[in-house]
Amino acid sequence: MTHSNQSSNRQVRPQQLKVGIRWDFQNVYLSEEQARLLLAFAITKGSLISTRVYYNSLFETQASAKEKLQRIGFKCEDVTCSLKNSADNQLKSDLIDDVYNNHSPEIVILVSGDGDFANLVKFLQEKGIYVIIFAQRGNVKQRLKELADEFHFVDELPQFVNNKTQPQTTYIEFQINYNEAIEYLIESIKTSLSQGKPTVFGYIDKLMRQRCHRYQGFSSISMSDGKKFKNFSQFIDAAISDAKVKKQGQELFLIELDKLAA
Template identity: 35%
Template structure:
């Protein structure tokens, strides 16, 4: 009786979606050995931007490194799709195609491969890949989540998490890195404002609008959001450019706060408001308990921000409004710091610094209130 022919397998590895590790490379090679014989082992990236030692390691295992120097978005995806499709329609095609990626852009490729009678196996991160892609695959081999992301919510579309962690300084230095996280930050800020408002409204039914506004400001201000980011160990995961790394951006409160907002925005798009609430509620509860520990006087009849309080004081004593002047700004674009003065009739009452003009003015007002004995 003739011996059954071993199936041929080809690996197509999107190294920009699933990063190179020696463990994963070994796992892929061993997987092929247990299922049949190798046809192609192809790894796609802009190889000038990859770790040289890891690149040499996978080359020693027989991987062909396909260099995609094109800096346009999704250029790696396009090249991988073209090569896999050409093989599928060729005379010496593999029987099983292994796609190493969680990117939904490969859903169309899987449909083409299946139409050609090919079996498809997807290696993708646990909980961090396109649901459409995984549903199309004949077999899914999970890649364990990185310990660095264990505290973050599980994204179905990992590309949203990657974008949320991508600072514009990284995009400036890596033209094919895709979109930075600023639009997601904008969205996340709105989601956090809504969820924090609802949380405080339900937690403190006895306090008025001004008091709720003050508490919300404390719950989602830069310092508090940076604390959330530190707890979640976001800093070491942010994709930064060399300049931002040199400026210790991983520890910068402003950058941490912005990235946390971007993650919230990305998770909202990925899984919806209810999922975001499940993720964020424990953080809000812990922060609110710390407010209580500090004996925040939420029952005070007047609980408004420092600028309004200082304005009330100047109207009472001088019958005029205070004037805020930005007297200095410094630092790179990703870490601006503004210095503001608050003046009344030409006299300086306080000075403050912050990452935004509004924050600097608020701190100037707080210092002004301290100077006149209100705080």
């Protein structure tokens, strides 16, 4: 049964809000059709900026779902750790980091019935974030259900999506062109420098992913000739060749900053 927390004072205006999905795959299994419906539901709430599903490839049943989920638009975060709640903890950590770095969506759709997320939900709500929870029947903690601004069971997904919506309309194209990628590269280097963090490849790539949900790594960059970069280093080499950035050791720097300092 659908539940809406009437005590919430937050007013949701879908056309103005950014939406993000955070899915605990180990706690809630969705078929490909249900996953598509989840995407379609999220789109009805606003502008979908992120779609992360947390899984553990050490478990065969979870690893086998990765390719299908990526194909329809999910970013799969593989947490290969045998410790209990490792994927849950990574989900919490990433979302809290997004909040403190001002990259959090205004609506978070949390797919889990795990009571361990109760404190996270309260934290998000204290930051003014509207939390929608989807869980499976018989596998949800009452406290989590009561805390949600909206609560739904996953088998209710079809009723939220217009019958005319076809699966292909929920597909999200994760591609950006080379010039866009350069803009996000420069912005990420500036951010890293302002944070006092090393501008190494891995951290810059992470910041680029946070700033653009369509950027899913070097393979999502589309060049004008249709070719793809083989790795992130090749993309950086192209940026260096175009005099957009320079490299010193393993760190990246902006040429324009050097010009200002001269």
